[in-house]
Amino acid sequence: DARVTQTPRHKVTEMGQEVTMRCQPILGHNTVFWYRQTMMQGLELLAYFRNRAPLDDSGMPKDRFSAEMPDATLATLKIQPSEPRDSAVYFCASGLVLGTGRDEQFFGPGTRLTVL
Amino acid sequence: AQSVAQPEDQVNVAEGNPLTVKCTYSVSGNPYLFWYVQYPNRGLQFLLKYITGDNLVKGSYGFEAEFNKSQTSFHLKKPSALVSDSALYFCAVRETYGNNRLAFGKGNQVVVIP
Numbered sequence: 001d002a003r004v005t006q007t008p009r010h011k012v013t014e015m016g017q018e019v020t021m022r023c024q025p026i027l028g029h030n031t032v033f034w035y036r037q038t039m040m041q042g043l044e045l046l047a048y049f050r051n052r053a054p055l056d057d058s059g060m061p062k063d064r065f066s067a068e069m070p071d072a073t074l075a076t077l078k079i080q081p082s083e084p085r086d087s088a089v090y091f092c093a094s095g096l097v098l099g100t101g102r103d104e105q106f107f108g109p110g111t112r113l114t115v116l
Numbered sequence: 117a118q119s120v121a122q123p124e125d126q127v128n129v130a131e132g133n134p135l136t137v138k139c140t141y142s143v144s145g146n147p148y149l150f151w152y153v154q155y156p157n158r159g160l161q162f163l164l165k166y167i168t169g170d171n172l173v174k175g176s177y178g179f180e181a182e183f184n185k186s187q188t189s190f191h192l193k194k195p196s197a198l199v200s201d202s203a204l205y206f207c208a209v210r211e212t213y214g215n216n217r218l219a220f221g222k223g224n225q226v227v228v229i230p
Binding site: 004033042043045048056091093104105106107108109110 | 150152158159160161162165206217218220221222223
């Protein structure tokens with residue numbers, strides 16, 4: 001049963017520390033999305049990759065956040081330095097887009113980040 | 117830009133009663149519409165989607181949704197709610213020929229009362 005995996009599942013860190021979250025998309029999928037979920041803002045899109053190339057990261061604070069796909073099996077989201085307001089659940093999702101945009105996204109279980 | 121509105125924060129329904137979760141959308145072209153469900157401490161799970169064709173779409177766990185183009189709505193329905201349906205439900209829309217981004221609604225908490 002193919003699924004998106006994310007590590008770590010939980011992370012507690014102190015303000016100013018670097019945080020790296022990892023995602024393994026479903027094998028064969030060509031799109032990866034990073035979302036952030038908070039009670040106040042709901043689900044926000046941070047970044048979107050297609051065939052490992054970043055297509056849209058307009059939702060991401062550029063000064064402290066960065067997203068990469070070193071290879072097709074790994075996507076990373078890094079926060080440096082972290083701040084308490086970054087506390088949220090971060091979801092990775094992957095999908096297979098063949099030009100029609102018909103296919104759904106498959107979500108990972110999320111990384112719950114707490115910045116003290 | 118595409119957007120979705122889910123007007124109710126919480127939907128309470130008695131077990132066995134029909135369940136409806138409302139969603140209206142806004143896109144510049146033809147929409148692709150999706151419903152996802154999120155159980156506590158879990159990621160979002162795909163329920164169903166409307167691409168084209170029949171306006172009534174059937175999905176997982178007995179859920180269905182009706183696409184209404186004139187009302188720009190895509191309400192999620194289940195004829196008989198279960199306690200296990202208690203979760204957060206998200207509606208999402210994507211433009212047919214736009215980029216592949218999904219615009220999600222804020223989510224509706226569904227509480228099924230035993």
